Amino acid sequence: MHRELAADVLVVGAGVGGCAAAYAALRQGRRVVMSEPTGWVGGQMTSQAVPPDEHPWIEQFGCTRTWRQLREDVRTCYRRDYPLTDAARATAALNPGNGFVSRLCHEPRVSLAVLEAYFRPYEAGSRLTILRGHVPVAADVDGDRVTAVTFEGEGERVTVTAPFVIDASELGDVLALARVEYVTGAESRAETGEPHAALVADPANVQALSWCFVIDHDPTGDHTITRPERYDFWRTFDPGLNPSWGGPLLSWSATHPVTLEPVVRTFDPVAPRPERGPMDLWTFRRIADRNTFRPRAYASDIVLVNWPQIDYVCGSIIDVPADEAARHLEAARELSRSMLYWMQTDAPRPDGGTGWPGLRPRGDVTGTADGLARAPYIRESRRIRGLFTVKEQHVGLDARMEATGLPAHEVRAAEFDDTVGIGAYRIDLHPSTGRDNYVDVGALPFQIPLGALIPCRVRNLLAGAKNLSVTHITNGCYRLHPVEWNVGEVAGLLAAWCGLRGRVPHEVWERETLRAEFQAHLCVE
Secondary structure: OEEEEEOOEEEEOOOHHHHHHHHHHHHOOOOEEEEEOOOOOOHHHOOOOOOOOOOOOOOOOOOOHHHHHHHHHHHHHHHHHOOEOHHHHOOOOOOOOOOOOOOOOOOHHHHHHHHHHHHHHHHHOOOEEEEEOOEEEEEEEEOOEEEEEEEEEOOEEEEEEOOEEEEOOOOOHHHHHOOOOEEOOEOEHHHHOOOOOEOOOEOOOOEOEEOOEEEEEOOOOOOOOOOOOOHHHHHOOOOOOEOOOOOOOOOOEEEOOOOOOEEEOEOOOOOOOOOOOOOEHHHHOEEEOHHHEOOOOOOOOEEEEOOHHHEEOOOOOOOOOHHHHHHHHHHHHHHHHHHHHHHHHOOEOOOOOEOOOOEEEOHHHHOOOOOEOOOOEOOOOOEEOEOOOEOHHHHEHHHHHHHHOOOOOOOOOOOOOOEEEEEOOOEEEOOEOOOEOOEEEOEOOEEEEHHHHOEOOOOOEEEOOOOOOEOOOOHHHHOOHHHHHHHHHHHHHHHHHHHHHOOOHHHHHHOHHHHHHHHHHHHHO
């Protein structure tokens, strides 16, 4: 079966950025078609099961109005539908999981419910079509315009035509299909001038992906999974990083991301440490703290495993043959299953024993049979060659101090005349497929330049996710949820704004009067 659809805006990928793009265009009265391969909209927050990693000041600044509303709607959902304690219900900045990594650690189905509620009226009104379970397989191009994208899934083939296309896919799929100029992996220091760039460029050197999973603890049960086929390999696997990881990947020892010195992390589901922090893995990414809820509502905390031990560094899935990508994805899944099996059987316990067979994978939380997320957590994708590229010199703390001669307490990130948003996060690169260890350095609260969303050549396509024009280094601070939402929202608003005025994004960026008009539009949106 082959269907044909037409829309004002086509959004490819319904991750964090894609949802923001579609929602923005819909609010402007546009007709939108949005695709999503996993069936769950929301990307990092839902199908990848990662709560919104955010900077510690997110409650005060650093996001758009709609992102803040999304956060509050998640809290409202808990207050309305969940058996919270009176104290938790009265907490303005409710953090259901009380995890350290985020001010809003929560279960993926909650953010899924909130996002689905945003889209339901538009689907009912026939203004939004979501192609769930569909992946892009081809693109039609006419000169410097993408005229259509074809999808396959659910036993059908669908071709969508639209005057504006937003690539919000996790890997920048449309860039490859439509032959839009893009960059992958690590640029060289000679090319970008960045202090932390690689000496030699390597397009295949990307940050590790992680196949996250969710667990709780049943102290009287035995939930040990089937021993993974290659468990012995992963049990002794040394990732061979530079600087060295310091031992097997599956252990409580890990490299400290900033100092690169070995540190021992704690883990105890029976008697969790009372303090929250990055060195305690049980509380680090906990998405449900049972003490947040009334007695007996939750038999255990619920914890997301998105830890260094499951960072998959054995190969990239970008621009490789399909069978090779599938092999790496399955290996990443097996690494995560091996981590779970190790914790259930071989991991050293504080009492001198080994393993917690009561650790239970929570497939009901992730929407899967095995407790693994529906999709891998992708940290780095293809990146457009944009009208402007954000480099470390624009946002890195040390680089800005060197460039300006100002001390740390006075220096600011570069200001852009075409700014369309803000963000704040460290330059945080996880170990990579090129076997680089962490790159984790300070960054200043930064702006998002419009030119980084617009390809140099193609006139009607916009970056709507992590595929904006940043470098391998600055991807480390532009890849987080609030920034991806901001990028997607601006892409959706710009596509709608241009469509209603007969303009193209390049004109808005090039003409100061149009740019100022669009920036004013953003301020009231």
